Amino acid sequence: MKYDIKNARLAPAGKSRIEWASTQMPVLEFIRKRFSKERPLKGLRLSACLHVTCETANLAITLKSGGANVVLVASNPLSTQDDISASLVKHFGIPVFAIRGENRKTYYSHIYAALDHHPHITMDDGADLVSAIHKEPGKYKKSIFAGTEETTTGVVRLRSLEGQGRLLYPIVAVNDADTKHFFDNRYGTGQSTIDGIIRATNILLAGSVVVVCGYGWCGRGVASRARGMGAKVIVTEVDPLRALEAVMDGFQVMPMDQAARQGDVFITVTGNTSVLRKEHFVKMKDRAIISNSGHFDVEIDIRHLKKMTKKTRRVRENVQEFMLPNHKRIFLLAEGRLVNLGAAEGHPATVMDMSFANQALSAEWVTQFHESLERKVYRVPEDIDKEIARLKLRSMDVNIDVLTTQQAKYLSGWEVGT
Ligand code: ADE
16 A cells, blocks of 8 residues: 555554544444445545545545545645544555645645546545646546535635536535535634634733634634634625625724734635735734635735745744844744644534535435536535534434424415415
């Protein structure tokens, strides 16, 4: 078995963490037990490009239980948990190509290792596998019949391919399932981003001014959790509807030009590029902390920050100080990469349970139905989404009401009015 990991001796620590995460992932456990019996992915090669975490390990094990021949590679150079890669290789026989801190060249050599597996199904978080396939379709497309995508940024890239009529195979946008983005993006990113900032800096959020850039599902989660910790939260947006929602949720909303002067901590979660840039850096207070929780490390213009800087040094693990010509210091966390995975452990298993249940069931669904699917981006079927919500509620011992016959009839009719 070929693989590329940091250190096989880390495997026992990884196994304990995989088992711990499993205790918080009852829906995935339920699916794993069914997959072991029914083997719906039997004989399929599946290449997954995901953050290599203890939660992802549980997904990979579930897919393997379903009969898939899985290869796992990193979807970000800084998110890999090396003990998890070691355990997957050693205890579960799953090839992993991922090393925390890998450079761009190694990152792409791992992407190509995943493609050399000649997958039937691709599973992406950010669409780097799909992007590589579409650059050399002659070489890599042949075996593939479908794919899945985990995150907002990946879905945006897929819709761009689809819009240009260039998408080569059907892909399920797992991100768009309600049991994914309502929970993972909001509560997962919300909590783990604050966790990453606190682990990196140990600052007190109470009383500080936190600027959240972007008020999508992730931004809503981050803003709400920062407020919960006692921070004064400012939101910046480009979308009038989202900005209005932030106002009515009780946040201050203003352009970044203004917010730059006021913030103690900045968190970008927009999915866009150069959200924090030169004209903002020069306006920031001394000791401003800047971080990113969007998928790619493009939201903070680090190249420009470096250019403007006289001196830079590492002041703590995951904290880089930039001394500007005006003698103000800016602290950049986790190299501007996802702070929740770079400086903490990513989303808690409780939410990844639902995200990865969507992944596992979508892989099963495309296996069953790919012959009737077109080269399009698909939503997770509603019955899968609802079933995951039902299973999650059951695992939490929460019961809900059912419609009476009279209510069901009322909802399906039009006759009864004023
Ligand atoms: N994305 C965000 N958090 C994650 C986690 N814990 N595992 C895998 N992918 C993630």
